[in-house]
Amino acid sequence: MAKKIGVTMDVGNDGVAVITISNPPVNSLASPIIAGLKEKFRDANQRNDVRAIVLTGNNGRFCGGFDINVFQQVHKTGDLSVMPEVSVDLVCNLMEDSRKPLVAAVEGLALGGGLELAMACHARVSAPKAQLGLPELTLGVIPGFGGTQRLPRLVGLAKATDMILLSKSISSEEGQKLGLIDALVPPGELLSTSRKWALDIADGRKPFLRSLHRTDKIGSLSEARAILKNSRQLAKKIAPKMPQHHAVIEVIEEGIVHGGYSGVLKEAEVFRQLVLSDTAKGLVHVFFAQRATSKVPNVTDAGLKPRPIKKVAVIGGGLMGSGIATALLLSNIRVVLKEINPEYLMKGIKTVEGNIKGLVSRGKLTQDKAGKALSLLKGVLDYTEFKDVDMVIEAVIENIQLKQNIFKELEKVCPPHCILASNTSTIDLNVIGEKTNSKDRIVGAHFFSPAHLMTLLEIVRSENTSPQVILDLMAVGKAIKKVPVVVGNCIGFAVNRTFFPYTQAAHMLANLGVDLFRIDSVITSFGLPLGPFQLGDLAGHGIGLAVGPIYAKVYGDRMFRSPLTELLLKSGRNGKINGRGYYIYEKGSKPKPDPSVLSVVEESRKLTNIMPGGKPISVTDKEIVEMILFPVVNEACRVLDEGVVIRASDLDIASVLGMSFPSYRGGIVFWADMIGPKYIYERLKEMSETYGSFFKPSRYLEERATKGMPLSELKSSRSRL
Ligand SMILES: CCC/C=C/C(=O)SCCNC(=O)CCNC(=O)[C@H](O)C(C)(C)COP(=O)([O-])OP(=O)([O-])OC[C@H]1O[C@@H](n2cnc3c(N)ncnc32)[C@H](O)[C@@H]1OP(=O)([O-])[O-]
Structure with a gap:
């Protein structure tokens, strides 16, 4: 059945125009919806038989926000002109500044642009348990339809910054307590109450409130500055590498200092910068990649129904x-x-x-x-x-x-x-x-x-x-x-197999004379939560020793055999489990690098004897990242080549959720494609010439590099699935 996409308007005998968004499954604001909203609001404002307006969504869901597919289109083309003008044209002029009262009838969810539209209405009536939030930061952008300005004015600055920075939704029940929702009614009464509310405003029985013009919840400038100072600290703690978390605070501040409308203009400007950032590209990719994992050919499309598992x-x-x-x-x-x-x-x-x-x-x-x-x-x-x-x-x-x-x-x-x-x-x-x-x-x-x-x-x-x-x-x-x-x-399946060179490469670097604590610190600066040595400590080195031979049996041609783990265990260090590994673990304090482990590393270096001329190699931080992560990309290529995953983006999700590869880099394959297969191939080739076959580029990588194709483009014939 074709999806019914569009915006309808029904004008009742009571003079209320009900404007309904319809775009299954979440009524997202795709371009035709935005065009439809503009047309209907213009129409409603002009018609003499319309005294008041109610905005709602079809099928029990108000609106899941702006259509994220449009972000992806912008990322593919770099063309910002596909982003419709909404924030001022529709939200401020046609909606909030309309002379006819406008009430949002919210049900199910109002997220991102959806909540932003609701906040531009003059009141909000909701059914119970609706999900309300501004999750735009999870996509690498900031709210762009005035949400950075209206949310603080409706729920207070501290709560608003908290909701925005943490992308935390609240229920309509909480929304009512905070003042975001004006009335909570059973779903069956949602439209009738909203109509009545809109008419009550029209007849002066209820106040005509424009969110952007309100100041009652903002507090004094000094109070606001104190709250924003805390928000900056929070942003630094939870998202030190995310530009959107820091930018959104500047945008909120603009509105506090220079007024809501100034804030709206700055919001639009910053939004346009952020939507083209690599962070937004990575996070939007992850959004769709995660949803794609639930589509498995010949399984989810085979007409089967899951059986109950009790x-x-x-x-x-x-x-x-x-x-x-x-x-x-x-x-x-x-x-x-x-x-x-x-x-x-x-x-x-x-x-x-x-x-x-x-x-x-x-x-x-x-x-x-x-x-x-x-x-x-x-x-x-x-x-x-x-x-x-x-x-x-x-x-x-x-x-x-x-x-x-x-x-x-x-x-x-x-x-x-x-x-x-x-x-x-x-x-x-x-x-x-x-x-x-x-x-x-x-x-x-x-x-x-x-x-x-x-x-x-x-x-x-x-x-x-x-x-x-x-x-x-x-x-x-x-x-x-x-x-x-x-x-x-296959041995190691998708995640452990792709990442088995991660520890191996780290061991090789340590044996080549690079300080292991520096390696961990460079990798955490790249965005992984733990460097390879600390990760080894966490898993326990006994495990590494047990599974090593299983990997060696099948992937022996590309393994670096390091004596480090065995020496470590011999010296009584099994990692976090017994309080000692490369780091010292004490209850209640952060792991501390253990300088005494360096003698174990020295012993390993003597045994492997791979330092050129017996001297430690000199590498930049960038080279460390490449020497540790390009072999991982190389193994990812083999996983793709052998059809271990259905699509490359499944490996991205697996790397983000299983190995905590930074989501803002989009996952291992997406990141590699951003760098370019040709560069990775050439670097691995150089490394293999200098340090041996561990780095030898795979056939798949070589092919993609020479043909100028992205790694994510799979050949369907090789699938094991
Ligand atoms: C200037 C701009 C300013 C505004 C910015 C924004 O609003 S940014 C946006 C701010 N909003 C958000 O960040 C909300 C993002 N969305 C969500 O968090 C969840 O989807 C949900 C809670 C709405 C529904 O959860 P659930 O478990 O019930 O369902 P589910 O998650 O499986 O999704 C079902 C299908 O809907 C699809 N789809 C969903 N939303 C959108 C969208 N906005 N767009 C397009 N598509 C969307 C989804 O891809 C999937 O498609 P598939 O794979 O079937 O082809």
């Missing part, structure tokens, strides 16, 4: 298992947690309790919800409870034989519809399911640690996994607030 068994109560159990419980899914003895089981349950209590103490969960979640957990030592589970997630140690035996057993004790998932991060699914006859229901559910907090869920399918099972796991993933990304089966 009870899940988790095998293994270690860090991963208890984190997975926590995530399921928090979404009201019953969990059976299985361990091999009472001691381990108690430990697992305590970890789940600790996870949930942690959320309560950080104010992220109410005591009531915590109690409800924990009541859904049952610890067991045998398989009796498995007879009616809908899904099992195995999360035991990475031991092939152990996993094979577990899956063989599961086949016997679980009902035939039950999904058999493994949380393995490395082992081939075909190997795990080798001893079963249930290969179609075996799937990888690779969570990232801590599983109740990290949002990525890598769903790994083998060539035998059925589309129904993949769809079911995608639905569970969404229910537990994860972003599921479906990937193909």
Whole structure:
């Protein structure tokens, strides 16, 4: 069925014109909608039979904001002329300054440009539980339809800066308390109350308030300056590298000092600068890339429906298992947690309790919800409870034989519809399911640690996994607030495989004489939250040592064999787990670089003996970034070439959510394409000539570089999915 896009106007006998935005699914402000709004407001202002106006959205949603596709179009062409003139022309002149009263009838959501339109109305009536917010900063821009000026005037400066900087939505209930919403009514009464409100304004029974002209909530200049000082500190803390967070405060200040209209003009000017920034390009890409992950060919378009998953068994109560159990419980899914003895089981349950209590103490969960979640957990030592589970997630140690035996057993004790998932991060699914006859229901559910907090869920399918099972796991993933990304089966899957050269390259640099703490600091300045050495400390070096040989078996031709991890463990350093790694970990304080680890690094350098002429190499910070991250891009190319992901943007999302690659750089492939495959290829070639085959450019990268094609453009024939 064709989507009904447009703006309608119905004038009732009461003299109220109801203007309705219709652009499914979220009534975004696409160019025809904006043109339609202008036309209808002009019309309503001119018609003698219209005394007042109500603005609303179709299908229970007011408006999800400006059409983000237009930003993408601007990014592709660099042409700003496709951005319609809205802020002054429509919002100030035709709406706020209209002589006829205008009331917003809000339902579902009013976000970004949607809330900005509502704030230009002379009153706002809302249904309960509507989502209200200005999330533009998450897209690398600032509000551009006057939101930076009107929100502070409606809810007060401190609350407005908080909502804008943190892109935090509020409910219509909170909005009413703050003065953003004038009346809260049941959905069935939304239009009738809004009409009446508009007529009450027209007849002088209610005040005719223009948000931009209000000053009552702004306070004195000195009070405003004190609030903005705090906002600047907040921006510095939460988004030191984001230009939009700093720019928006300047724009708000302009309006405080020189008046709302000046603020609106400055907002438009700054918006136009920011929309072309690399940050906006990266973040807008991430917005669409994340949504694209829910489209899986032959799965989500196959006419299948996800089956209900009500009870899940988790095998293994270690860090991963208890984190997975926590995530399921928090979404009201019953969990059976299985361990091999009472001691381990108690430990697992305590970890789940600790996870949930942690959320309560950080104010992220109410005591009531915590109690409800924990009541859904049952610890067991045998398989009796498995007879009616809908899904099992195995999360035991990475031991092939152990996993094979577990899956063989599961086949016997679980009902035939039950999904058999493994949380393995490395082992081939075909190997795990080798001893079963249930290969179609075996799937990888690779969570990232801590599983109740990290949002990525890598769903790994083998060539035998059925589309129904993949769809079911995608639905569970969404229910537990994860972003599921479906990937193909290979050692390390998409994320760990792409990033295995990350640590290796860092080890090579350290062995070439570069200071390891400098490497970490350069990488964190680039935007990753942890440098490779601190990340190793966090994961525990034992893990690195255990999975190393598995990678070496298949990717041995491009591995740098570093003795550093082994030496580190020999010297009693296993990372954060035992308080010592490259850094020292003490309770209550930040990790401190440990200078005494340098003797271990020295020992490693002696063994590898790769420093040219025995002397440390000299590299710039830029070269460090390239030597660490270009090999990652190179492996990403192989992942793309082998069809491990459906589309390149899936790898972008996986890198952002699984490895915390900076979202404002758009993900690993997007970033590489911004730099250009040719440059990366040439640099890797130089590095491989100087430092060896670890850096040798892949065939895929070479091909893209020579043909001048972006890495993100896939050939469809190679897919493993
Ligand atoms: C000068 C300019 C000043 C103004 C700036 C702004 O307003 S900036 C904007 C400020 N606004 C925001 O930042 C809000 C951004 N949007 C959201 O946060 C969420 O989409 C939601 C909460 C509105 C709905 O969540 P949900 O889980 O129910 O659904 P979902 O997330 O899966 O989306 C469903 C489909 O709708 C699509 N789509 C959605 N919004 C837009 C849009 N604005 N545009 C275009 N498309 C949009 C989305 O791509 C997806 O398409 P697909 O893949 O099916 O083809």
